[in-house]
Amino acid sequence: xxxxxxxxxxxxxARVGGVLAxxxxxxxxxxxxxQQGGAQEYVPFDDIDPTLGYRADMEFSGTVRYWKxxxxxxxxxxxxxxxxxxxxxxxxxxxxxxxxLHGGHFYLEEGxxxxxxxxxxxxxxxxxxGWGETDLVGAATRYPRHDSETNTIVTLESxxxxxxxxxxxxxxxxxxPGNTRLALYVKSLSHGMPxxxxxxxxxxxxxxxxxxxxxxxxxxxxNFACATCHSPGTPVMGQRLRGQVSTxxxxxxxxFPTYRSARGTVETxxxxxxxxxxxxxxxxxxxxxxxxxxxxxxxxALSNGYPIVSPGVR
Amino acid sequence: xxxTRITRHLMWALPLLALCLSAYADTPANRPAGGxxxxxxxxxxxxxxxxxxxxxxxxxxxxxxxxxxxxDRGRAxxxxxxxxxxxxxxxxxxxxxxxxxxxDLSQYATWGRSTEEIYARIHDQxxxxxxxxxxxxxTNEILTEQEIMDIxxxxxxxR
Numbered sequence: 001x002x003x004x005x006x007x008x009x010x011x012x013x014a015r016v017g018g019v020l021a022x023x024x025x026x027x028x029x030x031x032x033x034x035q036q037g038g039a040q041e042y043v044p045f046d047d048i049d050p051t052l053g054y055r056a057d058m059e060f061s062g063t064v065r066y067w068k069x070x071x072x073x074x075x076x077x078x079x080x081x082x083x084x085x086x087x088x089x090x091x092x093x094x095x096x097x098x099x100x101l102h103g104g105h106f107y108l109e110e111g112x113x114x115x116x117x118x119x120x121x122x123x124x125x126x127x128x129x130g131w132g133e134t135d136l137v138g139a140a141t142r143y144p145r146h147d148s149e150t151n152t153i154v155t156l157e158s159x160x161x162x163x164x165x166x167x168x169x170x171x172x173x174x175x176x177p178g179n180t181r182l183a184l185y186v187k188s189l190s191h192g193m194p195x196x197x198x199x200x201x202x203x204x205x206x207x208x209x210x211x212x213x214x215x216x217x218x219x220x221x222x223n224f225a226c227a228t229c230h231s232p233g234t235p236v237m238g239q240r241l242r243g244q245v246s247t248x249x250x251x252x253x254x255x256f257p258t259y260r261s262a263r264g265t266v267e268t269x270x271x272x273x274x275x276x277x278x279x280x281x282x283x284x285x286x287x288x289x290x291x292x293x294x295x296x297x298x299x300x301a302l303s304n305g306y307p308i309v310s311p312g313v314r
Numbered sequence: 315x316x317x318t319r320i321t322r323h324l325m326w327a328l329p330l331l332a333l334c335l336s337a338y339a340d341t342p343a344n345r346p347a348g349g350x351x352x353x354x355x356x357x358x359x360x361x362x363x364x365x366x367x368x369x370x371x372x373x374x375x376x377x378x379x380x381x382x383x384x385x386d387r388g389r390a391x392x393x394x395x396x397x398x399x400x401x402x403x404x405x406x407x408x409x410x411x412x413x414x415x416x417x418d419l420s421q422y423a424t425w426g427r428s429t430e431e432i433y434a435r436i437h438d439q440x441x442x443x444x445x446x447x448x449x450x451x452x453t454n455e456i457l458t459e460q461e462i463m464d465i466x467x468x469x470x471x472x473r
Contacts, residue, residue, distance in 0.1 A: 040356065041369040044445070218369055219356040221456060222449040234447055239415040241402045283350050283357040283364050291358040291365075 041218040043227040043234060050199050050208055053304030054251040061232045061248035067092040087238055087245035095255060095309040098191070104184070104259030104311030107266045111185030114178065118168055128163035129156075129186060140190040140308065144297050146203040153207050153293050157183050157268055161288075175287030180266050184257045188310040195253060195308060197300045204297055211298025214291055215249070220282035226295075253296070253303035255312025266311075269296055355454070372444070373453045375437035377430045381460055383467030391457070392465050398457060400465075403448070407472040416448065423473040432466045 048056050057064035066076050067090045079085035080093050119126050130139045143156040154162070157174035160182050164172040172179045198204055215226045229236045229246040237246055256269040267275070270292045274284035285292055357364035392398040393409050400419075405412030407420045427435075435442055437452030451457040457465070 039368050039371070041445075214358050217356075217358075219358060220352060221355045221454050223369065223454060224447070224449070228447050236403075236415050236447055239413065240411075241413050241415065277358070278351065281352050281355060283352045283355070283359070283362065285357070285359055285362075289358075290360055295358070 041223065042213075043216045043218065043225045043231060045212070045216055046227075046231055046233055048212075048302070050205075050301040050304075053195075053199075054302060054306040056302070057248055057250035060250065061237065063088040063090060063248055064250060066090075067251070070096065083240055083245060087247050090247045090251060091314060092251070094313055097313060098309055098311075102259055102311070102313045103261060103264060104266060104313050107181050107259065108184055108188055108311045111181035111183075111188075115182055115185050118164070118170075118182075122168045124167045125163055128167055129159055131159075136186055136189045138190050138193055140187040140310075141193050141196040142198070144197060144204070144207075144293065144300060146198075146201050151203070153203065153297060155270075155288075155293060155296055156186060157270070158288050158293075160186070173288075175268065175271060177265075180257050180268055180271075183268065184266055184311060187257065187308060190308045191310045192307050194305050195300060195303045197297070197304055199301045199304060204301075207294045207297040208301050211294035211296070214295055215298055220277070220280040222281050224280045249299060249302055251303045251306040253300040254306045255309045255314065257310075258312040258314050260314055269299065370450070370453050372440035372450070373438045374441040375434045375452055377433040377466075378459050378463070381463045383463035383465070383470075385464070385468040385471045387461075388464035388466070388468030391461050392468060397461070398451065398465060419469060419472065421473055422469045423471060429466055429470060432469055433462060436462050436465060 046060060048060060050056070054064060054068075065072070066079075066088050067073055073089060073093055073096060076085075076089060077093060079089060086093075115126075126136060127134050130136045131142070131145070133139065140156055143159065144153050146152075147154050155174070157179055160179055161172055161174045164170045164179075172182065199208060216231075218225045218228070226249070228234055229241070230249040231237060232248070237248065239245065253269060256272070257266045258272075259266050268287065270287040270289075273292055273295055274287070277284040353362070353364050354367075355364065356367040356369060359365040389406075389408060392400045392406055395402075400406060401409045401412045403413040403415035405414075405418040405420050412418070422432075436457070438450040439446045439448040440450055440453075449456060452459070452462055
């Protein structure tokens with residue numbers, strides 16, 4: 001079960017002390033010597049306790065008090081459309097539209113159908129996606145997870161790709177519409193259940209630290225970090241960028257794969273990171289790239305404990 | 315019923331799309347040798363060489379003495395999303411929907427900054443404020459010297 005335990009956090013911190021110390025150094029100096037002699041710039045790190053999950057936002061942006069649950073969201077619905085305040089809802093008011101019919105429901109139906117067909121022909125397929133369990137209710141809450149056999153970090157999308165290949169001898173690469181539809185269906189089986197990635201697991205914790213490093217590192221032609229727009233430590237978060245206001249990065253993972261009404265497609269967390277990288281003029285990486293897996297682990301840790309909304313819409 | 319609901323969703327998300335595509339400048343210059351876009355800038359990869367590219371250090375730029383700025387071209391450049399895109403963060407004269415991230419530059423000519431200083435700040439604001447969120451437009455070749463001169467002249471005329 002997910003618990004928030006500050007004493008536990010201290011010991012875990014000590015265990016990954018090496019990584020943390022290196023990163024803290026980077027934050028302190030503002031730059032860190034890269035392996036090949038140059039310097040890389042960072043946005044100063046925020047002191048986030050990842051064992052707190054989305055609740056850590058209380059000491060971060062504090063906006064979690066407005067979007068922490070459905071009842072609270074409904075109290076602040078009058079903020080929708082008000083640029084000064086809407087961003088404080090973290091756009092979670094859109095999650096209330098889960099019951100409304102939107103494009104995500106079409107994809108979900110297709111995903112369910114595809115999943116059923118695959119499972120009929122290959123009864124081992126669901127067990128593979130469920131990590132040994134055939135009941136997939138709740139399965140999505142545990143991803144990304146560490147696979148000790150291959151010593152890799154596995155996201156729901158990469159697991160589906162792996163299982164399709166290993167069991168059905170089918171290529172369903174992550175990032176493809178076929179993979180995303182299946183992932184959407186599996187995720188929807190956990191609708192309403194809190195995300196429960198095992199952040200205490202050492203390899204996941206290391207991936208979290210690496211992902212954090214990437215999130216705060218300035219990259220691209222514009223010299224932006226993700227944190228430039230998504231950290232309250234900079235002047236950008238909560239301010240208007242033309243018509244848009246960026247929000248706290250907490251609980252981002254809850255609604256992915258999400259239906260993007262503007263694009264008319266369902267996108268995964270990693271396709272979204274790739275799209276926004278272009279906006280930052282940074283070379284986008286392929287879904288499943290180890291750097292994006294680390295970013296996904298970082299963002300999922302910041303979503304731990306928050307209920308999944310699937311099919312989500314933005 | 316179905317259709318109106320879908321339309322409502324469409325309307326809501328249009329600005330989001332605009333943001334994501336606005337600054338997308340996947341131009342030939344940003345695609346060296348037909349490779350992936352923006353590969354010449356620092357990136358997140360652990361394996362591609364761009365993951366090792368260091369940030370370009372801050373530069374205190376000298377204003378080129380042989381160039382004249384044009385305020386009208388400067389206004390167009392500053393407002394253009396794929397060029398200066400200054401409006402993302404600043405309010406500026408004649409610009410709609412300016413950002414609230416950074417100081418309002420609508421009357422910047424009254425601030426008493428010298429032409430040389432304005433040039434140097436647009437070229438690389440990090441030389442004045444370390445850790446600024448403002449992109450180093452000159453150092454990172456987002457704007458040419460001539461384009462920066464045009465914007466300086468637009469700002470010098472904003473009163």
